Amino acid sequence: MALELAEAEKGKTETVEMNVIEAINRAMDDEMLHDDTVLILGEDVGKDGGIFRVTDGLMDKYGKERVIDTPLAESGIAGTAIGLAVNGMRPIAEFQFSGFSYQAFHQFESHAARMRKRTQGGITLPLVMRMPYGAGVRALEHHSESRETYWIHTPGLKCVIPSSPRKAYWLLRASVRDPDPVMWMEPKYLYRRGKEEFEVGPDIGIDPLPGALIEQEGDDVTVVSYGASFQVAAKACETLEEEKGISVELIDIPVLSPYDSETVNKSVRKTGRCVVFHEAHRTLGMGAEIAARITEEEETLFRLEAPVVRVTAPDIIVPLLTREMAYLPDQGRLVEAVEKVMDYGS
Amino acid sequence: MEEGRSERTVPSRRWSDRKEKQMPRSEVDWPNEVTYLQILDADGKVDEDLEPDLPKETLIKLYKTMVLVREFDAARLRLQRQGEIGTFAPSTGQEAAQLGSICALKDSDWFVPSFRETAAQVWRGAKLENDLLYVAGFEEGMALPEDTRDLPISIPVGSQVPHAVGIAWASKMRDEDTVTMCYFGDGATSEGDFHEGLTFAGVFEVPVVFLNQNNHWAISVPRERQTASKTLAQKALAYGIPGVQVDGNDVLAVYAATKEAVDRARDGDGPTMIEALTYRMGIHTTADDPTKYREESEVEKWRERDPIDRMRVYLMDKGHMDEDDDEAWREEAKKEIKAAIERYRDNVPDDLGSMFEHTVAERDPYLERQRKELMDYWERAGVEVGH
Structure with a gap:
């Protein structure tokens, strides 16, 4: 009944102010209206509305057949999502925390990532694996990691991390429509921090997944970030601009894989300096790839006026809650790093 | 079905119900027995024929530990709501399931917990101030005493089950006379690690006891939605391991069943799985709001089966305690908790x-x-x- 009413909403668009949780909820809602093969499955996503309330209200609207409370079995969730996708559905599978997605690792790596190759394009898997990640919300062990590298390192998977409500809405809808498996990581630090106003609606136009996004143009230094760190970086850039007169070109890379180094390298050729800022560990974090692609391209390498600097979390297990904020790279560290590359050689 | 007996109502799973549509078959003989044990009924009345022979001091220690841990949950909840400590998973309602089982172990045996075994941890000698340090967000609270045979809590559901099997396997390889006891919940029996762990335990016949606390809820998913299996105990049968059900709010039944399983393991007769039927009386963790998904009337029913109330009636009937003792022990528990909170605060790194x-x-x-x-x-x- 609720769904019939909702059908009438289909053509409607409206401008709404939302936080990240509301934006993700609305994106799934609109995508389910837009395409009746889209369904949600995961632990506590139905009656409870997700432990962060991300799927709140969706079971009431779409019923237990499309918003499914699963047994407590992550490999089962991932594996059946693959099967559902093989047979004509577009599943959005939720993993309660990225720290509990590893029970399903072999389904991601051995099957989701390889099905296209292993059938020579005969079977493709349009599915989204949603998982909250990241520190800063006083959570327990296994609840605060930022291990996107696992997915970035696996050919055949895409990895997307939004950094604002608007991007969460748009990118999730694009991910659902993407023909390949998307590892969709939600920065839970941003879940309820800040709202944005933007246009939504089941049938509005949705652009496909983008490359790197230049969020602010600048001349002196390129700062690359994503996810929750991007918001910290944006604040640091304001400080740098206002207090130090440093003109930062700020780039968000919501799609970490495939990584759009063309846009980033072009920016670095312009500024001659690059600082990467993320809360993933340093070794083999995204910053390693960004730096490598800069240095392996002569035309970019020889335009560098300072070494590429990574501001990241250290290579240690995320500490428990009293030390996690010290562990997380903060605004001050980014400001210092940018000043350091600006002063390099002088 | 008796109140608190946990069985899923399922349509027939027997092939023979569709006999007319099938090729004729012969039956396979397999061990398909699941028994249920209760010794203290819901009112605390004991079945004297089954009453285990536990000394008065042990019974009183069990009761006092139940009270202490119940009070500790309440104290931690207050600290959590005030922002002093972070998320934790209360044991409230499951004290008998944990203590009745853990008291059947020797110090030299191994204890492999999930994340809701505070009562069992306290029985094994865990210090309350260390638990507070840990939930407050300090790794220092995780430091283990020397020579401990307790593993740290395991948060990814069911992931500790194969560890327990490995520990028990090593005991067997090293000819040690020790038993390993592994705790997990109803939700864990859906995880691959559970099934792989039990498979190994069955094949290698290791001295392990699987103590399943079926508290009927895996966050918002009720037991009957967790699996179409009629009982959880029967899952063990598939791996060639006996599976038994006990009233998990009956400390005597839990003890008696565990003792048999521990003895069995120690005698070299292999693993056992015990499904202790209990109830998560409160929240999953402090991040949870159960009013969103379950009826208060269900919780109310289980409150009438409170393991502490039942044991109190039993101990009073036996003349082991009176109202004054109860009052005094409660005060003692509160004092102990207060002192632990002070020690924790004095040691914040x-x-x-x-x-x-x-x-x-x-x-x-x-x-x-x-x-x-x-x-x-x-x-x-x-x-x-x-x-």
């Missing part, structure tokens, strides 16, 4: 650099560089613990 410890045995020079960079930054920027 203030350093940050320790987050780099215990990564691997060696000090990787590149990691040391990261430590130095960060420590210099923290000093310059005035970053502190809890910042």
Whole structure:
């Protein structure tokens, strides 16, 4: 009944102010209206509305057949999502925390990532694996990691991390429509921090997944970030601009894989300096790839006026809650790093 | 079905119900027995024929520990709501399931918990102040006493089951006379690790006891939605392991069943799985709101089966305690908790650099560089613990 009413909403668009949780909820809602093969499955996503309330209200609207409370079995969730996708559905599978997605690792790596190759394009898997990640919300062990590298390192998977409500809405809808498996990581630090106003609606136009996004143009230094760190970086850039007169070109890379180094390298050729800022560990974090692609391209390498600097979390297990904020790279560290590359050689 | 008996109502799963549509078959003989044990009924009346022979001191210690842990949950909840400590998973309602089982172990046996075994941990000698340090967000609370045979809590559901099997396997390989007891919940029996662990335990006949606390809820998913299996105990049968059900709010039944299983394991007769039927009376963790998904009337029914009330009636009937004792022990528990909170507060660490410890045995020079960079930054920027 609720769904019939909702059908009438289909053509409607409206401008709404939302936080990240509301934006993700609305994106799934609109995508389910837009395409009746889209369904949600995961632990506590139905009656409870997700432990962060991300799927709140969706079971009431779409019923237990499309918003499914699963047994407590992550490999089962991932594996059946693959099967559902093989047979004509577009599943959005939720993993309660990225720290509990590893029970399903072999389904991601051995099957989701390889099905296209292993059938020579005969079977493709349009599915989204949603998982909250990241520190800063006083959570327990296994609840605060930022291990996107696992997915970035696996050919055949895409990895997307939004950094604002608007991007969460748009990118999730694009991910659902993407023909390949998307590892969709939600920065839970941003879940309820800040709202944005933007246009939504089941049938509005949705652009496909983008490359790197230049969020602010600048001349002196390129700062690359994503996810929750991007918001910290944006604040640091304001400080740098206002207090130090440093003109930062700020780039968000919501799609970490495939990584759009063309846009980033072009920016670095312009500024001659690059600082990467993320809360993933340093070794083999995204910053390693960004730096490598800069240095392996002569035309970019020889335009560098300072070494590429990574501001990241250290290579240690995320500490428990009293030390996690010290562990997380903060605004001050980014400001210092940018000043350091600006002063390099002088 | 008796109140508290946990069975899923399922349509027939027998092939023979569709006999007319099938090729004729012969039956396979397989061990398909699941028994149920209760010794103290819901009112605390004991079945004297089954009453285990536990000394008065042990019974009183069990009761006092139940009271202590119940009070400790209440105290932790207050601290959590005030923001002093972080998320934790209360044991409330499951004290008999944990204590009736853990008391059947010797100190030299191994204890492998999930994340809701505070009562069992306290029985094994865990210090309340260390638990507080841990939930407040300090790794220092995780330090183990020397020679302990307790594993740390395991948060990823069911992941500890194969560890327990490995520990028990090593005991067997080393000819040690020890038993390993592994705790997990109803939700865990859906996880692959559970099934792989039980498969190994059955094949290698290791001395392990699987103590399943079926508290009927895996966050918002009720037992009957968790699996179409009629009982959880029967899952063990598939791996060639006996599976039994007990009233998990009956401390005597839990003890009696566990003791048999522990003896069995110690005698070299292999693993057992016990499904203790209990109930998560409160929240899953402090991050949870059960009013969203379950009826208060269901909780009310289980409140009438409270394991502590039942044991109190039993102990009073036996003349082991009276109302004054009860009052005095409750006060004693509160005092102990208060003192533990003070000890925890007096020992709150203030350093940050320790987050780099215990990564691997060696000090990787590149990691040391990261430590130095960060420590210099923290000093310059005035970053502190809890910042």
